[in-house]
Amino acid sequence: MDDLAGFLRTRRSRVDPAAAGIPVDRRRRVAGLRREEVAHLSGVSVDYYVRLEQGRATQPSEQVLDALARVLGLDETEREHLHRLARQRRRRAKVPAARVRPELAHVLSLISDAPAMLVNHRLDVLAGNRLAGLLYGRPLPGLNSARHIFLAEAERGLYAGWETCTLDVVGHLRLAAGQFPDDPGLASLIGELAMGSERFRRLWARADVRARTHGRKDYRHPLVGLLELHQENFALPGESGVEMIVLSAAPDSPTADALRLLATLAAPDDTAASGRSAAAGRIDTVAPRQGGS
Template sequence: MDDLAGFLRLRRSRIDPASVGIPTDRHRRVEGLRREEIAHLSGVSVDYYVRLEQGRATQPSEQVLDALARVLDLDETERDHLCRLAGQRRRTTKAVSGRIRPELLRMLDLVADAAALIMNHRMDVLAGNHLAELLYGRPLQGMNTARHIFLEETDLYAGWEQCTLDVVGHLRLAAGKYPDDPRLASLIGELAMGSERFRRLWARADVRARAHGPKTYQHPLVGLLELHQENFSLPSESGMELLVLSATPGSPSADGLRLLASYTANERFGTEQS
């Protein structure tokens, strides 16, 4: 229950007392809500809540978790994460093998005017189409997008700060779903060792599900690309998602993608043709 205890402490410290009707004054020294305030608002005893934050309580019920999620102002993704940390409705999930069905590979090749790639819960790129390799300017085999964003190619991401928030939130969520994945734990440790921003964001305990939305790139060959990302969960493939990055038809970014697609394999990876 140590992860649950840490999550509760962090989220409690981030609740504005005024937002739940508790008056504050200059003498208040506690950041966020006090333990007894969380307990009263959630309808549980102070002693039980203290034991939850100390990792000494028995498995909390779904009703208690619902009440805590309400008081802590958790969204649906964060509430699911809270339940997993508490051992509620936990599903046994096996790590992704990395093997992609031939049918999925054929589907990637059918996406001609957008970058398309398949990732697992660790954000390893398992496969991608031609335009995805052109977008990232490197072979996709062996690429991890979390490592790429934090440790390798930060200049590519015009919205880098938002990207880092999304990545850390996703990895925090994945760590709750796959607590026994040693490769995921190793990746998180590597990012923490190599990036001060990752360490700061990880300490906030935010959780996020990867979702659709704008993604902006400053590409060295074609300039600014304002794209839209759609995420499609692959339910028969544990932890895998299909990501499609497209541009609005007729926009400068659509022209940029067409220009990018015209580059040869040598040009796309920064080598000269003989």
């Protein structure tokens, strides 16, 4: 799904030669740095760097990777991704099981005034509280955020910042592909998105990686209007690849009022369960299929 050679090629093509101290004239037709220039600036032989980009060199040292990261101008997320890709042949990460511990489901049930979900590395929603179901306007079992953004909602749907969301999703999936290269479900999802979305194909070809841990996330809800929320991603120790996502509103804000109004409405699957579930207490859980949803 992702490899060291391809990542090096895309990063090399984006380096400004002038910024790297390379003289540039009008005859230069190469986008970014040449292979020999990367080799020279990072202190490795041209032959060795060529073999890296061809996938023929194995186990580059930490020092070589750090030098390449410096020359290619990688940020911290990209640097970690580079090291992870280089380790793939030595140590393959085990694909985590799709499961939700009852204790985690109980924690979600305690969050009553903010949408909260458990999401795995494929962006499958493993579990969510009632307000999360109301936000998405559908039962959470079977929801995959990447598929929802690229194939279901597109530009005119739930996500007020749709273009930014697509960048975050592709960057996340690139990181996941580097961490779990042997996951057939992730490979299947990426293939489905590439077949169904031109924007996904374009963004995937850029090989950008992103690690979003917090930030603004706006939704355009059909019943309560614009929701300006703050997203926090909490990594869960012992739950490989799984994060808890909580979407909160600023106190005493119009969005906080809108969430309270939303909580009084009936969830998509509330009718059959209304006699059995408390408003803030029901948790939807799912073990997603291998294809990523």
